Structure formats: structure tokens, C-alpha cells
Amino acid sequence: MVTITRRTFVSGTVGAAALATAGCRGSQAPGVEIRTGSLTSRHWAGRDITWRIARPSAGDPALRPIVIVLHGKGGNSSHAFRMLNLQDHVASTRLTVASVDGGDYYWHARRAGVDTGAMVLEDFLPLVQRETGYAGKIAFLGWSMGGYGSLLLASQLGPRRVAAVVAESAALWTTPGLSAPGAFDDAQDFEAHDVFAPRRTMVLRQLPVRLDCGRSDPFASADQALAKALPTATFTLDHGAHTADYWKSHGAVQLQWLRQQFDRH
Numbered sequence: 636m637v638t639i640t641r642r643t644f645v646s647g648t649v650g651a652a653a654l655a656t657a658g659c660r661g662s663q664a665p666g667v668e669i670r671t672g673s674l675t676s677r678h679w680a681g682r683d684i685t686w687r688i689a690r691p692s693a694g695d696p697a698l699r700p701i702v703i704v705l706h707g708k709g710g711n712s713s714h715a716f717r718m719l720n721l722q723d724h725v726a727s728t729r730l731t732v733a734s735v736d737g738g739d740y741y742w743h744a745r746r747a748g749v750d751t752g753a754m755v756l757e758d759f760l761p762l763v764q765r766e767t768g769y770a771g772k773i774a775f776l777g778w779s780m781g782g783y784g785s786l787l788l789a790s791q792l793g794p795r796r797v798a799a800v801v802a803e804s805a806a807l808w809t810t811p812g813l814s815a816p817g818a819f820d821d822a823q824d825f826e827a828h829d830v831f832a833p834r835r836t837m838v839l840r841q842l843p844v845r846l847d848c849g850r851s852d853p854f855a856s857a858d859q860a861l862a863k864a865l866p867t868a869t870f871t872l873d874h875g876a877h878t879a880d881y882w883k884s885h886g887a888v889q890l891q892w893l894r895q896q897f898d899r900h
Contacts, residue, residue: 779854
């Protein structure tokens, strides 16, 4: 059972103080409705999990495709709006952007009994679909830990349910020994959730995948290795590092690219 609380704010009709109360302090974009609330999940027991949804306030919401946004380590659901300002591109792309708290669990099942990946697929995604009335294919977009998570969850759902995936500065490692402390429980956990595994790259090759990474990013070499494993992927290695400025500067073009992928379906 998922328990939901919800507050609704329409950009341009409420003040900044109200948005701050909701935990969403990014710029208010004209023509965008922002909702925030919380849910509970058996996959993250004892936690009120905050979520946020930004969608065009005009037109049929059921025709506005959903982009599930996964934050990086140390982030939360507000970062898609407060840090990356993705809401600024919602009206122009006619996309619904939805984000949710994921802690630092790297969006997969952990020994601690938490599985934020399952929470996204089994609890949050159905919630967003109920909120919006949209029932078609979805997309994923994430940065750092969330870039890895976006690739992982897209490989689980596959092309029947996923239209495209964007992974920005994805936190990737080619071997268990290179991974950061806390990203995986052990080598077996790494191997079970390795996006380089043939069974996962086989699925990802069937999807439009966009990989963006700065040349000064510590994950540049691993992201480039994944691009080689996915020869049909769109890969950009440009100026920048593992920073919020880099991620924010790419938000508009990434959502535009996702819009193009939806339009092809």
C-alpha cells in the first residue's frame, strides 16, 4: 500500500514563499504546474519519500510524456528543480518531469533492506501515471548516481516501456574494485547491477540512449567505455566537470532530445 500526501502549486499563481514551503526553490516557469507530496513504500520502510512533478499547465496532461528524473548522491527530489531548473524547459518541450527522493542507495536493492529502484518502478511511476493520466512509454534522465540509475532501470523495463534514457556524468565503474565506497554492498552486488553486463547492454542497445559527460569528469573514461559498448548511443564529451553547472547547462538540450524521441513513437 502506498500512502500519498500532496500539495499543488501552479507557477505564476503562487509566491516564492509557497514554493519554498514545498521544498521547490527553482525558478518559476510560466505555464508550468508544479506538484509536490510524499509517499511511503515497503521498499523503503519507515520513510516519507518526497516527490515533485512539473508539467505543462495547458493542454491534455495525458498527452505529456513522463520523464522520471533520478538525482545524484547526496541529492533529493528538489534538485531537479532547485539545482538544475528543469521546470524551465517543461512548457517548451511539452514533457512532464517527475523526481523522487532516492537517498544514497544507488537506485538498486541493498543489503540494508532498501530498494529505491523498485520503489521508483512499483510505487512512484504508478503514482505519476495516476496524477497525470499518461499511460504511454516513459523516459529516464539522471546525473551522477542518477545517471547510473537511469541506465539500470531502463535496462530493466526495456523498449516496450521506455522511449529513451539520458545519463549525464553517469557514475560508472568498469570493475568492482574501482567503485566508490557505498555504491555497492560487495563485488556480487556490483555484478548483479552492472550496466556493462551483456544482458543489460543488449537491452540498452534497443533504446535511444544519450550520454553526456565533461572531459574533466572523473567518470569520463567509464562513460566513454559504455558509449563504445552502445554504438547507437548519442555520446557527448565536452568541456566541463562533475558539477551542478555542467548538469544545469545541459538540461534544455537533453529534454529537447527526449521530446524528439517521443515524437518518433
